[in-house]
Amino acid sequence: MFGRTYYCGEITEKSIGESVVLKGWVQRRRDLGGLIFIDLRDRSGIVQIVFNPEISQAALETAEKIRNEYVVDVRGTVVARNEGTVNENLKTGKIEISVTDVTIINEAKTPPFMIENKAEAAEDIRLKYRYLDLRRPEMFDVFKMRSDITKAIRNFLDEEGFLDIETPILTKSTPEGARDYLVPSRVHPGEFFALPQSPQIFKQLLMVSGFEKYYQIARCFRDEDLRADRQPEFTQIDIEASFMSQDDIRNMIERMMKQVMLTAKGIDIETPFPIMAYDDAMERFGSDKPDTRFEMELKDISNLVEHSDFKVFANAISSGGQVKSLVVKGGADQYSRKDIDGLGEFAAVYGAKGLAWLKVEAEGLKGPIAKFFSTDEQKNLCAQVSAEPGDLLLFAADNRKVVAESLGALRLKLGKDLGLIDESKYNFLWVTDWPLLEYDEGENRFYAAHHPFTMPVREDLEKLETDPANVRAQAYDLVLNGYELGGGSLRIFERDVQEKMFKVLGFSEEEAKEQFGFLLEAFEYGTPPHGGIALGLDRMVMLLAGRNSLRDTIAFPKTASAGDLLMKAPDTVSEAQLTELHLSINKKQDAKVGNVL
């Protein structure tokens, strides 16, 4: 039964004449002129095998019973194909295997969808039969790439002296951040573990321990309402180091990404990556993770329209807002009034109350609001935004947030729609100088923009109590093609600074002590300056493998409703299990309890 000598996809003309043993799956079978041809597939590729009654009548008879996806053991000789039958599209297309023996190892029913790259089945069918979905070669390629990327990262970090340290999955629920998954304790009635949203605190404690360089490919968990690009469990490349500056860390990550890009794409990317301050990114791209593969930057025209007769513009500015423009080069002819109405509806999703527009013609600006602008004003406007005849100008007038978000989203949409994005580019970018805190109007309190352990910029420290909104963080995000690959920061390592931070976040002294007392105490025993980063592995693989969904990068993903369609999880559990955990289900909420054995 055993003793495979080659993978199917790796046999070349060099082996002509050799006896081989192959194992694999039947991709398809054709009967032709008394012969049977089978495309035999394993993870390496496909090879053609031929059953000829003159070589073995018994093998031919077995082959007659073989159907798609049967698992077979094939023995035979590598022969050159006849000239007319060479298949240039196949790596092994110059040879075939003339079969002497074949054994059916296992049979197969007809699968619910064909095992081929073009997946036409609905995604719920693909997820239910995930083991068949993963049999498609392009899916194998994704996981091969994921494994290779992980390996490249590990090798790089090992070389740099980082230790791979595992941190707990059963840990403590913390009030900041997203919703925790909880795990009831059997031994401690009424108490719960939480699954970690990140190993943040553990890696900081390892720095207190003097480990100096830690990494982990770490599983993390968030019980959030899922969107297309979120999963309840995800994997991050988690890194922390002591005594390193922001520059040291960024430089190291750049060298790491160089290895990753060489491994995954064979591309030697340029370093260092450009650095853009958060404020610049928001001003120029309306995004904290700008896609810099195309231009079409946001142009501020507030200075020009502050006193405009067009009251929508003037009022936006007088109430503290802005007016900004996107210049769609050559867009005047491409967008009808109806198209532009469509763009307005798109912008409205991001809070824009309207989308003003103008077309640039040789003789001046045209459009419903053109009349509000004098000839001089029109000239100045065109000069300031570098608009030329044929261009379409789109305007948002609102507070900074709405202007940035609506035009930022519109910019990305236009970039895609107009084919402005060079898909072969990999534009890495650091976004730095983040605000430390974000104000939540609804809850009337500050939240940590990254997390409560982020170090403020030293010279902003005293503003922490007087002007928290303007304290900058020693934080940096890594952006690739408009996606956040990850974020990091230097961390607070002094007890008094950490206490101030908790205070700004609205923790009472007791609350801070109850939740994070162990960390505050740890800071008193000789804590080194430290910092790090966490990069999303799933998203990195998604971008580099050119997939559209995180689900394609996770072997057994959950659906949008956080369920596993293959195994059917979550599921009911027995009353005995619940009793052991000291729990009851609140029946009034339509809860189901079943008996599973």
Added chain:
Amino acid sequence: MFGRTYYCGEITEKSIGESVVLKGWVQRRRDLGGLIFIDLRDRSGIVQIVFNPEISQAALETAEKIRNEYVVDVRGTVVARNEGTVNENLKTGKIEISVTDVTIINEAKTPPFMIENKAEAAEDIRLKYRYLDLRRPEMFDVFKMRSDITKAIRNFLDEEGFLDIETPILTKSTPEGARDYLVPSRVHPGEFFALPQSPQIFKQLLMVSGFEKYYQIARCFRDEDLRADRQPEFTQIDIEASFMSQDDIRNMIERMMKQVMLTAKGIDIETPFPIMAYDDAMERFGSDKPDTRFEMELKDISNLVEHSDFKVFANAISSGGQVKSLVVKGGADQYSRKDIDGLGEFAAVYGAKGLAWLKVEAEGLKGPIAKFFSTDEQKNLCAQVSAEPGDLLLFAADNRKVVAESLGALRLKLGKDLGLIDESKYNFLWVTDWPLLEYDEGENRFYAAHHPFTMPVREDLEKLETDPANVRAQAYDLVLNGYELGGGSLRIFERDVQEKMFKVLGFSEEEAKEQFGFLLEAFEYGTPPHGGIALGLDRMVMLLAGRNSLRDTIAFPKTASAGDLLMKAPDTVSEAQLTELHLSINKKQDAKVGNVL
């Protein structure tokens, strides 16, 4: 602040005259003749730094404020030590750093225990201050070794073509095996995920997917009552491959362990490892994981004492049991009657109702039961167990299980007590030909000895229905020095065999379908023969690092009551969190609910 030029422990005489920048922790300070000496420590080791007022009065004044465990930035020059002050015990003992500048980066309170290898603090204090416990150099060494072992394993498996694939942590509760940790679902009221006890089913599904070679350093979970050598979460080296024989898999693991041993211990171990059938292991060593570093095998004397006048022996045999002996070489003088009574009490823990004994003297056997044996019987007995004058013979007479367990445990105890174990040896051993099933007298049913997916030996297949107790498994355990490092098997890959297995285990057809229907279905779509192994990483590190507890190999372990003393987990959660999860705590059981923010 930044710009370290050396790790402390890596400065040698070659650097004499160089200016260096060091960062680290103060191990201790000594004031001597107007100078101050500090031992500066980082993860690489220790170097002596000297503050001399003639070099820098300012640095000396700062040094006066420095206490143990302060974090400092030191700049200075490497100088040779005076001949009389060379410290041969220290790697850096021939040099010291003459300090020009020093900066206190962070202060430290006096730690609750000294940061040194000799840990004299109670373990609960060490766990509460784990970040200080990990600062001890010997703890760093364990985690360095763990990281290096993991790296060696990954590199080996990568070379062999294995893909590193992550499988879910949020999965489905299964009725077989140990108790699951459950995770309530917020989105699906009354339903639960379970944390995996192993990725067993996922790795088999990856084989159905044609991935062929999978590995993962996988976190696994068991909600068991903890013993000294168990943790609620543990890590296994999880491996699965298609189209490989038992020999292929064992051979590969041997080559992997060769790399591990080279990396961790610098020892080139011999392969192949010896193979012992389960029945032999039990007969000869009274253990399914024999420690073969010393002999003292169990000797069966049932044939000699079947009709003995000593009724305890004769009756044990007539009721289907055995009589076996341990020969303690030269033990006659070492064990008093009271000592032997102590051994009897020890054996009683394993069910032995008594421990008969005899001492061998030149003139014959001595001891309370000697009178039951004729001179010929005595001679035959001594000849059969190879006993010589001066030896002590210990006997157990009972059913096979009690004889094996009591003498097996006694053998290990005697081996340790008498110093028979060569601690420098690493004896690897495969134990094969396991029984497929174990009968539970209490529950009156069969359990899978390994797990329900283990392939029976082909020629035993038909006994599955007629004589399940005597079906052997295609399973193999890897044993090191009397510890089970891990176990593996070939797996069932045919639906009908798997269905029969579930039936023997007492599953009704519906139950099998409800719990494992997806797997049975998967087997119908072309499943290759496959098998694998899982090795316990925590235990491997424990054995190779020479530690006595798994807790020393896990950065943030749980206590025996499954708690985290550092962060205080598990803990109470808010009512709001419970409500979202549709759960109530059964208050009658003394449950505690708190408000955590």
